[in-house]
Amino acid sequence: MKRILFPAACALTIAVTSCNNAGKQTSEADTAIGSENKAAMEPAANTLTEAEKTAGWKLLFNGSNLDGWRIFKGKESNTWGVVDGTLHCTGSSTDKSDMRGDLITNDQYENFELEADWKIAPQGNSGILYLVTEEFEASYMSGPEYQLIDDENFPEKLEDWQKSGANYAMNPPSKLAAKPVGEWNHTKIVVNKGHVEHWLNGEKVVDTEMWTDEWQKNKTTGKWKDYKGYGVAKKGHICVQDHGSEIWFKNFKIREL
CATH class of the missing domain: 1.20.5 (Single alpha-helices involved in coiled-coils or other helix-helix interfaces)
Incomplete structure (x- = not known):
């Protein structure tokens, strides 16, 4: 057997x-x-679906070149370019002492919904600014900033209003929603007749109103107390900040409201 x-x-x-x-x-x-x-x-990166086109979305970055963008106030800069279909800013050990400059859209926007994907290098710091004008020396002197930063590894202590998704120096994010450094994050900014929303990876982290008594108090008692032009403009450029850190963007798009 x-x-x-x-x-x-x-x-x-x-x-x-x-x-x-x-x-x-x-x-x-x-x-x-x-x-x-x-x-x-x-969908392929830096493209719009037919539904998005119908809804009024427009690309701010085409994935191939810097058409539609220029350096703030026409300054010379060698830090912005296109790398593998991304809008890329080089990092620098000398920070802003070399050919650095913020990048702004040629067009200006008033009420809009803006979306972009981004990832930042370790210990990096940058931002997306809006309602930016060129009447002052720097973009941040007029435009509110959606903060982009390495929350976990930045070499200096961060205040809550300095963390990713914050309305920089005005409104801290309600939660920390950024992904680990090296991963792509998705940002949405809504500006509509003074109502501002910051979204990060599907989480609404800031919901505030510009030009109210509370807004004015935050401005005049904080970092912006000596910047009379901060947040005054109701229409302006979209700006990506060159803060000396390496950062990548893709799928930059906007829909006017």
Whole structure:
């Protein structure tokens, strides 16, 4: 009986092993196909779907060049460019002492919804500013800033109003929603007749009103007390800050409200 059962058991073992291997291979193949299908379903970077076009969205960055952008106040700069389909700012150990400059849109916007994906280098610091004018020496002297920073590893102590998603020096984020450094984050900014929302990775982290008594109090008792032009303009440029840190942007788009 043993001589009969032993080969049968071997055959059963081989069959089970083969089935398990086949199942594993099928599972791996299904996973790979699923990933490919997911990638195929996602729109290419720096493009708009037909639905977005119908809704009034426009690209601010085409993924190929800096058309539609220029350096703030026409300053010379060699830090902004396009790398692998991303809007890229080089990092610098000398921070702002070399050819650095903020990048602004040619066009100005009043009421809008803005979206962008970004990732920042370790210990990095940057920002997206809006309602920026060129009547002052620096972009931050007029435009409110959506803060982009390495919350976990920045070499200096950060106040809450300095953390990612904050309305810099005005409104701290209600929660920390940034992903770890090196991963892509998704930002949305809504500005509509003074009502401002900052979103980070699907979380609304700031909801505030400009030009109210509370806003004026925050301005005149904080960092902006000596900057009379801060937040005054009701229409201005979109700006990405060159703060000496390496940062990447893609899928920059805007819809006027």
